[in-house]
Amino acid sequence: MKKTVSLKENHLFRRLYQKGKTAADSRLALYVRRSGREKNRLGLTVSTKVGCAVVRNRVRRRLREVYRLHENQLADGMDVVIVARVRAAHSSYWQLEASFLKLADKLGLMKKGEREL
RNA sequence: CGAGUAAGCUGGACAGCCGCGUGGGCAGGCCGAAAGGCCGUCCAUGAGGAAAGUCCGGGCUCCACAGGGCAAGGAUAACGGGUAACGCCCGCCGAAGGCGACUUCAGGAAAAGUGCAACAGAGAUAUACCGCCUCGCCCCGUUUGCGAGGUAAGGGUGGAAAGGCGGAGAUAAGCGCCCGCCCGAUGACUGGGAACUGCUCAUCGCUGUAAACUCUAUCCGGAGCAACACCGUGGUAACGCAACAGGCCGGCCCGGCCGCGUUUUGGAGGUGGCUGGAACGCGCUGGCAACGGCGCGUCUAGAUAGAUGGCUGUCUUAAAGGACAGAACCCGGCUUACAGGCUUGCUCGCGCC
RNA sequence: AGCGGAUUAGUGUAAUGGUAGCACACCAGACUCUGACUCUGUUCGUGAGGGUUCGAAUCCUUCAUCCGCUG
Numbered sequence: 001m002k003k004t005v006s007l008k009e010n011h012l013f014r015r016l017y018q019k020g021k022t023a024a025d026s027r028l029a030l031y032v033r034r035s036g037r038e039k040n041r042l043g044l045t046v047s048t049k050v051g052c053a054v055v056r057n058r059v060r061r062r063l064r065e066v067y068r069l070h071e072n073q074l075a076d077g078m079d080v081v082i083v084a085r086v087r088a089a090h091s092s093y094w095q096l097e098a099s100f101l102k103l104a105d106k107l108g109l110m111k112k113g114e115r116e117l
Numbered sequence: 118c119g120a121g122u123a124a125g126c127u128g129g130a131c132a133g134c135c136g137c138g139u140g141g142g143c144a145g146g147c148c149g150a151a152a153g154g155c156c157g158u159c160c161a162u163g164a165g166g167a168a169a170g171u172c173c174g175g176g177c178u179c180c181a182c183a184g185g186g187c188a189a190g191g192a193u194a195a196c197g198g199g200u201a202a203c204g205c206c207c208g209c210c211g212a213a214g215g216c217g218a219c220u221u222c223a224g225g226a227a228a229a230g231u232g233c234a235a236c237a238g239a240g241a242u243a244u245a246c247c248g249c250c251u252c253g254c255c256c257c258g259u260u261u262g263c264g265a266g267g268u269a270a271g272g273g274u275g276g277a278a279a280g281g282c283g284g285a286g287a288u289a290a291g292c293g294c295c296c297g298c299c300c301g302a303u304g305a306c307u308g309g310g311a312a313c314u315g316c317u318c319a320u321c322g323c324u325g326u327a328a329a330c331u332c333u334a335u336c337c338g339g340a341g342c343a344a345c346a347c348c349g350u351g352g353u354a355a356c357g358c359a360a361c362a363g364g365c366c367g368g369c370c371c372g373g374c375c376g377c378g379u380u381u382u383g384g385a386g387g388u389g390g391c392u393g394g395a396a397c398g399c400g401c402u403g404g405c406a407a408c409g410g411c412g413c414g415u416c417u418a419g420a421u422a423g424a425u426g427g428c429u430g431u432c433u434u435a436a437a438g439g440a441c442a443g444a445a446c447c448c449g450g451c452u453u454a455c456a457g458g459c460u461u462g463c464u465c466g467c468g469c470c
Numbered sequence: 471a472g473c474g475g476a477u478u479a480g481u482g483u484a485a486u487g488g489u490a491g492c493a494c495a496c497c498a499g500a501c502u503c504u505g506a507c508u509c510u511g512u513u514c515g516u517g518a519g520g521g522u523u524c525g526a527a528u529c530c531u532u533c534a535u536c537c538g539c540u541g
Contacts, residue, residue, distance in 0.1 A: 043422085045422095051441070052169090052443090054441095054442055055442095055444055056443095058426085060426095061424095061425085061426045062426075064136095064425075065426055065427050065429085068136070068426095068427090069135085069136090069427075087404080092438080093427060093428085097427095109310090
């Protein structure tokens with residue numbers, strides 16, 4: 001992921017939960033906020049309620065792959081946090097990708113030229 | 118062929134495109150005075166049999182003591198061996214279960230002492246309630262009443278009632294008081310390295326509970342890689358220096374903010390600890406086995422919000438859209454979870470030769 | 471990841487190995503014209519499996535769930 005660094009500190013997550021824009025469906029919740037930096041910052045949250053370590057790793061890898069494949073379609077300078085809900089453990093990659101694209105379009109995360117896709 | 122039992126192995130393979138962690142290389146590119154950093158590209162490598170639970174044992178690090186002992190607390194418990202060590206493993210003994218192969222067992226001491234045994238029952242570690250028998254009293258008994266004494270054979274309760282069954286002699290009635298058979302304990306003898314065992318002999322007939330306290334034997338200092346070592350921002354304290362000076366914001370005045378160095382404490386963050394080890398594979402060899410010895414060969418994750426993913430195709434398959442499940446300092450075990458497949462030994466039953 | 475603790479009725483909480491108790495709540499009845507308050511009564515039980523024991527909430531063991539500490 002060339003133009004994205006990962007979001008690590010807890011206070012950045014907390015600021016995003018309070019001040020960012022939100023969209024959610026039954027599988028994912030998405031928090032977005034403009035940071036003013038050149039690169040995007042991505043945070044993934046998969047809590048222990050989702051499942052055991054194997055299930056959590058699989059969900060996290062699929063979400064990272066969804067973000068990576070659609071990275072070029074996203075606007076720059078955004079902080080993004082994807083929270084996996086319980087039903088994401090039993091969802092396929094295609095269901096997760098559809099959820100992410102729908103939520104990202106709802107929040108205006110996509111670039112203007114890519115919205116028709 | 119069917120049913121069962123024990124032990125062991127396996128836990129999908131291959132290919133294409135995009136992508137990730139670690140290590141190494143490139144007269145490669147960019148930044149930089151340099152050290153070096155970033156990018157690109159190539160090569161190698163990259164989760165398990167339980168990585169899990171954290172129930173035991175060790176290594177390693179720090180703290181305490183540093184010569185050892187006792188007490189307290191904790192752990193273990195037939196016997197012999199294996200191991201670095203273990204509460205683990207192997208062999209064997211005993212007990213219980215099974216037709217059998219085989220499985221299970223915290224399996225020392227209750228005759229060193231203390232405690233507990235509810236309810237029921239006359240009585241719970243000793244006992245006379247009913248009953249049986251004898252004697253005495255009275256209204257003189259065949260029955261019934263009162264009192265004294267003997268008696269554990271019979272009654273019912275209970276998890277457990279003082280060895281069990283049968284019998285004669287004996288007795289007022291009875292009792293291992295005696296006899297035959299059986300059971301158990303201890304000692305002698307036999308076999309065994311030991312636990313233990315067996316034909317016999319002698320003595321004896323003792324409730325259970327130690328996963329209650331306890332006794333005996335052996336072992337154990339405490340904490341844990343978020344340990345620990347080093348670098349070190351801001352802050353704290355001490356000392357020294359400087360304190361009508363200087364620096365920063367501000368066009369200037371006015372105004373606002375800030376001491377410097379060393380040491381100590383402290384610990385945002387970073388580096389090490391970090392993976393070559395009681396290691397793995399093959400062969401020979403000692404041992405019933407657990408396990409050990411020798412030789413040759415191999416290097417096999419090391420992340421730090423945490424790397425194995427996404428899409429597609431082929432094959433094996435009943436099913437590959439997945440069984441259980443993700444290393445986090447490292448080993449030896451134990452326990453728990455697990456779709457399916459394979460191999461071997463043995464037992465029982467049926468059939469055929 | 472390492473370490474420590476807990477689990478009893480719907481809720482809170484007692485119980486020396488020997489009939490599992492108390493309070494609130496729920497339900498029913500009484501009181502009242504009705505409701506509340508009050509009184510009486512019933513129901514609801516030891517997280518799961520295995521073991522020791524004559525007998526386990528309690529003792530031992532294996533799991534499950536929950537909570538806390540270390541940044």
